Amino acid sequence: MRFGVWHYLSGYVIIDIKGKNLERFLNRVVQSGGDIWHVRRTGSESVRACVSVATFYALRPIVRQCGVRISIAAKRGAVVSLSRFRFRKALLYGWMVVLALIIAASRYVWIVDVSGCDRVDADKLIASLKDMGVGIGTHKRAVATYSLGQRLMATDERIAWAGVSISGVVLKIEISEAGETKPDTSQSTEPTSLYAAKDGIVTELKVIDGKAKVNVGDAVVKGQELVSGILRNDEFGFITTAARGAVSANVIYVVSAKAGPTIEKLSLSGTEAYYNAVKLFGICIADEPEYASYTDETVCEYELTGCILPLKAERRLRQETIVKQSPASRQELEQAAAAKAQDKLNELIPHSATIISKHTEYETDADDAVTAIIRIMTEENIAEARGIYGQQ
Amino acid sequence: MKKPRRMIRLGHRVGQIMDIPLEAIGDTVKICIIADSFASIENYKGVFECTESLIRLRTAYGIVRIEGENLSLGELRSERAVINGRVKSVAFEN
Numbered sequence: 001m002r003f004g005v006w007h008y009l010s011g012y013v014i015i016d017i018k019g020k021n022l023e024r025f026l027n028r029v030v031q032s033g034g035d036i037w038h039v040r041r042t043g044s045e046s047v048r049a050c051v052s053v054a055t056f057y058a059l060r061p062i063v064r065q066c067g068v069r070i071s072i073a074a075k076r077g078a079v080v081s082l083s084r085f086r087f088r089k090a091l092l093y094g095w096m097v098v099l100a101l102i103i104a105a106s107r108y109v110w111i112v113d114v115s116g117c118d119r120v121d122a123d124k125l126i127a128s129l130k131d132m133g134v135g136i137g138t139h140k141r142a143v144a145t146y147s148l149g150q151r152l153m154a155t156d157e158r159i160a161w162a163g164v165s166i167s168g169v170v171l172k173i174e175i176s177e178a179g180e181t182k183p184d185t186s187q188s189t190e191p192t193s194l195y196a197a198k199d200g201i202v203t204e205l206k207v208i209d210g211k212a213k214v215n216v217g218d219a220v221v222k223g224q225e226l227v228s229g230i231l232r233n234d235e236f237g238f239i240t241t242a243a244r245g246a247v248s249a250n251v252i253y254v255v256s257a258k259a260g261p262t263i264e265k266l267s268l269s270g271t272e273a274y275y276n277a278v279k280l281f282g283i284c285i286a287d288e289p290e291y292a293s294y295t296d297e298t299v300c301e302y303e304l305t306g307c308i309l310p311l312k313a314e315r316r317l318r319q320e321t322i323v324k325q326s327p328a329s330r331q332e333l334e335q336a337a338a339a340k341a342q343d344k345l346n347e348l349i350p351h352s353a354t355i356i357s358k359h360t361e362y363e364t365d366a367d368d369a370v371t372a373i374i375r376i377m378t379e380e381n382i383a384e385a386r387g388i389y390g391q392q
Numbered sequence: 393m394k395k396p397r398r399m400i401r402l403g404h405r406v407g408q409i410m411d412i413p414l415e416a417i418g419d420t421v422k423i424c425i426i427a428d429s430f431a432s433i434e435n436y437k438g439v440f441e442c443t444e445s446l447i448r449l450r451t452a453y454g455i456v457r458i459e460g461e462n463l464s465l466g467e468l469r470s471e472r473a474v475i476n477g478r479v480k481s482v483a484f485e486n
Contacts, residue, residue, distance in 0.1 A: 027438040030468050040464035041444045049465075 007037075011077030013056045018046045019068030028062045029055070048073065109138045109171045116175035120158050125173065128155045140166055191240035194227035194383040196220045200249030203379055210243030220249065220382070229388045240388055247383040250356060253348055253376045257340035260333040260369035262325040266293070271320040274299070279312040291320040330370065334362050337372035345376060353380035419452035423482060431458055431475040431482065439465070439473075447475055448485070455485040 017025060022045070029036050034055035042048045051059070063070055085092040112135065114122040129135055132151060134143055145164040152162040152173070160178040164171070193210065202218045210227040214220055229243040277286030297317045304311040328336070338360060349355075356377045363371045407414050414420045422434040433449055433456060440448040440455055442465060447458045463477035 023439045023442055026442065026465075026468065030438070030470055033470070037467050038464060039442065039468060041442060047442065 007050070007052065008076065009078050011053050011075070011079030012050050013053060013072055014048065014050050014074040014076065015056065015070045016042070016046060016048050016073050017068050017070050018043075019066065020045060021066045021068060022047050025062060025066040025068050028066060029059070032058065032062065034058060050076075053077075053079070106169060107140055108169065109134075109140060109143065109166065110136055110169040112136060112171045112173070114173045114175065116177070118177055120156055120175060120177060125152065125155075125175070128152065129173075134171070138171075143171065190242060191229045191388045192242045192385040193225055193229040193388045194243045194245060194247065195386050196222055196224045196226055196247070196249070196382050197384045198222055198249075198251050198382045200251040200382055202226075202247060202249045204246075204248035206246045208244040209241050210245065212245075214247070226383050243385065245383065246381045248379055249382045251353075251378050251380060251382065253345060253378070254373065255341045255344045255348070255376075256371055256373040257337050257344060258365070258369050258371045259336035259340060260328065260365075261367055263328045263332065263336045264323050265326050265328065265332070266321045267324055267326050268295075269320045269322045273318055275316055275318060277314045277316055279314065280309060286316070289318050291318065293321045293323075294318050295321055330364075333370040334372065337362070337370045338374070341372045341374045345374060349376065349378055350380055353378040421451040421453055421456065423456065425479060425482060428460075428479050429476065431479050433473045433475070434471060436473050439468070444477075449473060453484060457481075457483045457485050459483075 019025070026036065026039060026047075026049075029051075035052040036055060037050050039047060039049040059070060082092075112126055112129065114125055117125065126135070129148075129152075132148065134148060143164070143166060145166065148164045149162040152164070152175075153159050158177050159175055161176040163174040165174075166172070199221050200219075202214050202216050202220060205212055205214070205216055207227050210229050211231055213225050213228050220226065226247045227243040227245050229241050231239050231241060271291070273289040275287055275289060277284050277288075279285075295318070297319070299315045299317050301315075302313040304313065341360075356379055358377075359375045361373045361375075363373065365371060403420075404414060406412070407416075414422075419435050419437075421436060422432075424432040424434075426432075433451075435451065436456070437450040437452065440450050442448075444463055445459065445461060447463050447465065449456045449458075458475055458479060458481070460480040461478040463475055463479070465473060466476040467474035
């Protein structure tokens, strides 16, 4: 019924009408301009109907004239519901305050959602947003989504595209990361030859321009010509070109590093303190002692029983740690020496190299220091372009 | 009091010439039935009888008799009455 919503908002009453002249009563109500609907017979001398509140108050003379009796079966409507709060104003005002707070809070950003991050660190992105003045608690109107995306792209060259949108109270940031940069394939016009940058054994030869001077399986030394840019020509004697190609070879690296007899490691300074912490829904509140570096240990845990909230209390021990030279075990010395040797290797071996094999040996010196010797064989491109006579 | 037939026919004639809906002229009753669950009667004079299986309404053309099951007066206004329920027949009584 199209007036149903209006009737609910303005309030109506369901009445039972009893008597003999029921049809007369209905006609009188309609003629007086009253609002009556859903009239249905409930008995031989009774009818149930809905009337508006104003009509109900105007029924008295009609009831007397028609000789019927009316009784209220139910009251419906928003007006009736609100009237129940007339003695509970605090509850009504409380609901209004809650509603107002929800409406006010919905104007701010409360969640930042970052998606599409693979190499780019999402936490750094959120920190960049904070520096731009956008974060949790920012008013939605203060977020210029288009320009924010442009500024985010400028913070990291790995970001190819950044899209910012607001959905409800969530600030959504979608990132598309740029692919790996392609190598420069521009052709040089100067005549060049390819020479070996390192010693190795040739495993693969790909010549695009020039003449190969070595074969697969040949051992080459650093500085040896691999692909020549000088080509023999019957007509002109010889012509020069910029040699291009790739020469893969197995290269062996041998690196050693020493560690010991003492190494730097985290040790307890001797300063410690006990403190208490309270946990509720994963949020921890504690008066923690401040140390630059420390370890924490939970001594004991209590769970409060008989409490509605899941409160937990913990007694913790915080011990300060410092880095100092300490005697170490054989295993620790080997690990430290191997780590140093690996760092050296990382500087020597190019990223594009493929590691074929790796072997590590340890030697103990007279002073109980340990030397780690790492031998690695890689397969990598050792060709580098130089002038046709070997000049750099 | 019913209008004389001559007056009713004159009103219809004027309505036809001027393309005016017949129910807008005088007391012409208009009955609309949608499927078997809804009946709307315009230009009725009053409720004559109202039960679950029979509703009779007074009009300028006599009494309109609506028979069915679970009948109720969904809307009752001065110019329009709406009947809800399972309507089986609508007829004019002499």
